[in-house]
Amino acid sequence: MLLQPNSTQVTQMPELPEIECLARSVRMSALGGSITQAKFFRSDLRWKIPVDTIEDVVVGRKILEVTRRSKYLLLRTDAGFAVMHLGMSGQLLEQSSPELSLPHTHAVMELHDSRGEQRWLHFVDPRRFGQITAVRGSDLSKDKLFRKLGPEPLDPEFDLATHLHDLSRERTVAIKNFIMDAHVVVGVGNIYASEALFRAGLRPQRKAGTIRRVDAVNLAAAIRETLSEAVAAGGTTFRDYRHTDGSSGWFKVQLAVYGRRGEPCPKCGEKVREIRLGGRSSAFCAICQK
DNA sequence: CGGGTTACCTGACGGC
């Protein structure tokens, strides 16, 4: 996809690293500023858009924090949070005008940044699996969307290995589905699940309850490394807008197995295999992963 | 409760 004139392509390809980079980008322009108006061009995306609540909580209030929880982008004000999710196909674009430049633009938000400059955030999402909503108050953890979410995999304070080992006991679900379950740990999407399991030497179809302590340690490290390397790559792209061919940081990440069915495993040369688990393609090396 | 499937929606792509 080509960059639009007068715009900054903030993100596409929404897995956790992309949302993390998106949060960093939006933070630079929005922190200390405010959203002065929001226009919605349909009443629902994945769910109904609570326009009145969004306006109450966000519009005209200073943006105190721009952050991320799971794959949700959060703009905090003194009244609550604006919450955006990009689903499978969403993008958030910073543009210089409210004029629609892409089909499937469902909302535009006028942003006055901390220096008083005006920009427009365009929410684009062809498949409409994304969502824009708002949460009142200062505590997200009580809200239905956030209440049952697992820990952040990149939280350095959290003992992810112990958590994965403990929660997986007696579980017969495939380990790939287990780590993609947001109740277990958030932010591990289909691509990075395959990549992390390759790094950890675990087959995606392995029953979660059969992993040993050492496997959980390796898997926790693999998840963190895979995600943080992708964040670093996205960040690199974010600082370097010369990729006008539209390539984003995501494509700079070396994927070992995902999307490489039939190609040689980068460790041993065996042909990468692909199976379907829970309807999602899952790539692995039958030699390196047990 | 756990585990598996389905549904939501558009667009891109390959085969015929």
Place this chain on the structure above:
DNA sequence: TGCCGTCAGGTAACCC
């Protein structure tokens, strides 16, 4: 060229 089936990075609602 066009039609059709399949697939795509997410997630919650279902059913058994």
